[in-house]
Amino acid sequence: MSEPRRITAAVLIIGNEILSGRTHDVNLKFLGLELNKLGIQVREARVVPDIEDEIVDAVNQCRAKYNYVFTTGGIGPTHDDITADCIAKAFGQKLIHHPVAEKLLRERIAKMGNEVTEARLRMARTPEHAELLINEVSGAPGFKVDNVFVMAGIPRVMQAMFGAAVQFLERGVTLLSRTIGSFVAEGTIATALGLLQDDYPDIDIGSYPFYFDGKPGSNLVLRGPDQARIDEAGGRLHDLIIDLGGKPVEGGVEVPAPKDD
Amino acid sequence: MSEPRRITAAVLIIGNEILSGRTHDVNLKFLGLELNKLGIQVREARVVPDIEDEIVDAVNQCRAKYNYVFTTGGIGPTHDDITADCIAKAFGQKLIHHPVAEKLLRERIAKMGNEVTEARLRMARTPEHAELLINEVSGAPGFKVDNVFVMAGIPRVMQAMFGAAVQFLERGVTLLSRTIGSFVAEGTIATALGLLQDDYPDIDIGSYPFYFDGKPGSNLVLRGPDQARIDEAGGRLHDLIIDLGGKPVEGGVEVPAPKDD
CATH class of the missing domain: 3.40.980.10 (MoaB/Mog-like domain)
Structure with a gap:
C-alpha cells in the first residue's frame, strides 16, 4: 500500500x-x-x-x-x-x-x-x-x-x-477523529496518555484541557487516517479514563465557549 | 515634538x-x-x-x-x-x-x-x-x-x-479610534474615502463592509494617535455619508456576529 x-x-x-x-x-x-x-x-x-x-x-x-x-x-x-x-x-x-x-x-x-x-x-x-x-x-x-x-x-x-x-483542489487523505472527554485532570492522565501516543505513532493525540463548573477536565482527540486504528486506540483511552476514576464522554465534554467581549 | x-x-x-x-x-x-x-x-x-x-x-x-x-x-x-x-x-x-x-x-x-x-x-x-x-x-x-x-x-x-x-511591557503611543457606520455601500463611498485618506496620512482609515437585513453597508474606522485630528477627519466623514444619502451611525452599525458553526 x-x-x-x-x-x-x-x-x-x-x-x-x-x-x-x-x-x-x-x-x-x-x-x-x-x-x-x-x-x-x-x-x-x-x-x-x-x-x-x-x-x-x-x-x-x-x-x-x-x-x-x-x-x-x-x-x-x-x-x-x-x-x-x-x-x-x-x-x-x-x-x-x-x-x-x-x-x-x-x-x-x-x-x-x-x-x-x-x-x-x-x-x-x-x-x-x-x-x-x-x-x-x-x-x-x-x-x-x-x-x-x-x-x-x-x-x-x-x-x-x-x-x-x-x-x-486535489484530494488527500482525510483525517478521521474521535473525541473522548472526561473530568479527569490533564495532570492525572498525562503519563498514560504519553505512553498511548508512543504506541500509536500514526495517530495524533491531542489533549484540550478545560475548567467547567469549577472542575478541571480534558477533551482528548484522536486523529488519523485509519478508522480501525482510531477505534482501537479509542477503546484503550476509554478504559484508561475509567481506571482513573473518570466517566468517559464520547464526543467530548461540551464546554460553553468563552465570552470574547 | x-x-x-x-x-x-x-x-x-x-x-x-x-x-x-x-x-x-x-x-x-x-x-x-x-x-x-x-x-x-x-x-x-x-x-x-x-x-x-x-x-x-x-x-x-x-x-x-x-x-x-x-x-x-x-x-x-x-x-x-x-x-x-x-x-x-x-x-x-x-x-x-x-x-x-x-x-x-x-x-x-x-x-x-x-x-x-x-x-x-x-x-x-x-x-x-x-x-x-x-x-x-x-x-x-x-x-x-x-x-x-x-x-x-x-x-x-x-x-x-x-x-x-x-x-x-514598555508603553507606546495608544491609537485612538472613532467608528462611523452607515448603509452606504463601499462602492458608493470608496472614491471619496480614498481622498479623505490622502488628506489624513497620519490616520489609518479602514472600511469594514457588511450585509445586514439584505442591505450592504460599511463601518468606517479612523485610527490614529491624535484625538483632534480624528475628530476633524471624523467630522468630514460624517458629512460625506449624509451627502451620499446615508445616515451616519456613531460607533458603527451593529451587525450580529456570523455564526461559526
Missing part, C-alpha cells in the same frame, strides 16, 4: 481589524473544517496587516511551503483593499481589469441600479494570469493564481468563493 | 486544534484590544501546529522583527505540550525545572490533594534564564525569556498570565 498523499495548506487572513481585536475572525475555523473534509490539512495560519510588503512576503513564503494558500480579505473597492495588487506583485504579474470579472461586475452594478465608478471597478482587478472563482453571492468573483486562492473577508462571500475553489 | 515611539508585537497561537477548526481562538482578540490600551500594536499573528521546528522558526522570526512576542498554548502537562522545549531551543538555553515554579506547583498539587507526578512537574519546566509570570489562577506560572512571553491557551489562565506580563 502506498503512503496516502499529504496535502497541506496555509490560510492568510488579511486585515488590520483582526489584529486590533476589532473584528473576530471566523473564516479560519470554516476553512480548517472544510479543507479537512477534502483531505487537506491547514498547517499554518497568519494574520497580516494591510501593508503591501507584509502581504507579499507572507504569500511568497506560504505558497512555496504548502500545497495551497487561501487568503481572506482586502478585495473590496476601498483604498485599503490591496490584496489583488499584492498577489500580482508576489507572482511578478501585471495587474489588469479581468475582462470576465469586469463584465460580471458591470452586470451586477446595473442590476442593483448603482453607478459604475472607478472604485467599484477596482473589484475586477486581478493578476493577468488569474482564473476566476465565480459565484452567485458576490458581484465580483474571487480568483486564483497558481496555488493561491484569493477570497473576500465577509464570511458568506468567502464561503461562496471557497465553493468555487473546490473544483481546483 | 519627537515622534511617539511605535511598539509592536506578534501573537503566536500554538495548537493543532485551532488549525483543524476544532477550537475557535479567542485569545487574539483579547490581546489585540489589551495591548492597544498599552500603546502596543499587534502587527502579526500566526497559528502554528504542535511541531517543534515550526514553533522554533516562528518564535525566532517574530522575536527578531517585533518588540514583543506573546505565545498561547502548549504549556500543560501532556505529551503534546512542547512550547517550553521550543522556547529553550529558540534561545539556545537549557530547559530546567524552574525552582520557584516547581515550589508553587507542588504547593498547588498538595492543596488540590493530587499526586505529584512527573507529568504534573512538566509544567514547571522553563528555559534556564526565564522569569516567571506568577498569577493566582494557574498552579504553574507562565514565563518570559527576553521579549517572548509564554502563556497558556485556556483563555482565563492566559488572561491571568497576561496580567503578570504587563509590568514588563
